[in-house]
Amino acid sequence: MKTITNTNALEQARAITQPTREASLKREPSVSHFWNNNRKLLEEAWATWEMENKDNLLIPDETLLDPKLRKAINDAWENPEKENAVADLWEEIIPGVYVAQFFDVERLAEFRKYLEDVVNSEIPKRAPYGIQLNRYGMMLDERSEGHLAAPSFQAFYNDMMNRYMRPIARLLLGTYGYDNQTFGFSIQYNPDKDKDLHAHTDASAATLNININLPEEVFTGSEVDFYDKASGKTVQTIFEPGKAILHRGNVPHATHPITSGQRSNLVVWLYGDRMQVPRGSTSSYGNINSLTSENVTSENISAGERWSVPKGTKDTFAPF
Numbered sequence: 001m002k003t004i005t006n007t008n009a010l011e012q013a014r015a016i017t018q019p020t021r022e023a024s025l026k027r028e029p030s031v032s033h034f035w036n037n038n039r040k041l042l043e044e045a046w047a048t049w050e051m052e053n054k055d056n057l058l059i060p061d062e063t064l065l066d067p068k069l070r071k072a073i074n075d076a077w078e079n080p081e082k083e084n085a086v087a088d089l090w091e092e093i094i095p096g097v098y099v100a101q102f103f104d105v106e107r108l109a110e111f112r113k114y115l116e117d118v119v120n121s122e123i124p125k126r127a128p129y130g131i132q133l134n135r136y137g138m139m140l141d142e143r144s145e146g147h148l149a150a151p152s153f154q155a156f157y158n159d160m161m162n163r164y165m166r167p168i169a170r171l172l173l174g175t176y177g178y179d180n181q182t183f184g185f186s187i188q189y190n191p192d193k194d195k196d197l198h199a200h201t202d203a204s205a206a207t208l209n210i211n212i213n214l215p216e217e218v219f220t221g222s223e224v225d226f227y228d229k230a231s232g233k234t235v236q237t238i239f240e241p242g243k244a245i246l247h248r249g250n251v252p253h254a255t256h257p258i259t260s261g262q263r264s265n266l267v268v269w270l271y272g273d274r275m276q277v278p279r280g281s282t283s284s285y286g287n288i289n290s291l292t293s294e295n296v297t298s299e300n301i302s303a304g305e306r307w308s309v310p311k312g313t314k315d316t317f318a319p320f
């Protein structure tokens with residue numbers, strides 16, 4: 001009977017021994033084999049977990065997001081000519097870097113409780129080992145080994161990327177043509193470990209970095225500096241609960257050490273097929289061999305094109 005098989009998948013997934021952190025950091029081939037060999041089992045386990053706990057689990061969806069943003073986004077999907085109302089919600093702090101309220105602060109506690117339930121599921125998950133900051137956190141995109149494959153989370157994540165991030169990035173950063181592919185992970189800064197992030201750029205056309213701290217989860221330090229190459233100016237940002245920063249991947253940025261408390265963020269990327277990013281982009285995180293393209297095509301893109309979902313399929317390669 002199917003149910004019995006699925007229950008077994010959850011039990012089996014919980015029983016498997018994960019590769020060590022050391023092996024993962026060394027990129028031992030056995031680590032990749034582990035995640036690939038167990039991919040189906042883990043996906044089944046997540047689906048079973050969700051079903052078994054459906055009475056107590058949040059179904060994450062767009063209603064978690066800021067009401068003003070949600071309204072402007074929904075209006076723009078209905079009529080792309082109304083996209084300026086979306087742009088108006090974002091404040092440009094230096095060229096290529098924008099800030100807005102993303103999550104509804106009132107709903108953040110529910111979302112955090114959901115993420116805690118995810119951790120307590122005891123289903124093996126891979127941390128974002130590809131970045132300096134890598135002890136806590138999870139991979140969010142289905143392209144990634146050991147990702148958070150709970151079906152309702154994936155539906156929310158895909159909505160966030162397709163209905164929110166991509167048109168916003170097209171509108172503010174002109175990423176059209178370089179934003180078919182998605183990638184994402186969560187991170188947490190702690191004063192003892194994973195306290196900062198050295199200056200880098202991302203192998204993305206656009207990065208959306210969303211804070212998920214609760215108002216009572218105060219922290220000190222952990223400012224993020226963005227550097228404007230053209231003017232030589234640096235802007236220092238401090239994340240507030242539910243606030244997001246959208247930036248071009250090629251804007252250099254660095255995170256100061258956190259001195260007390262914790263900071264939790266979701267970091268999601270868009271980039272083009274074969275990892276193409278707009279011309280002039282080089283990166284220190286992600287694929288070093290990413291192609292850069294000949295010409296940025298954003299100028300003649302219509303509002304209707306910005307508010308559309310690419311037809312092509314997602315590839316399966318993960319930047320890290």
Ligand SMILES: O=C(O)CCC(=O)C(=O)O
Binds near residue numbers: 197202255265267
């Ligand atoms: O400190 C952070 O929130 C990470 C900043 C970062 O690397 C990014 O937004 O791409």
Ligand SMILES: [Fe+2]
Binds near residue numbers: 201285
């Ligand atoms: Fe970054």
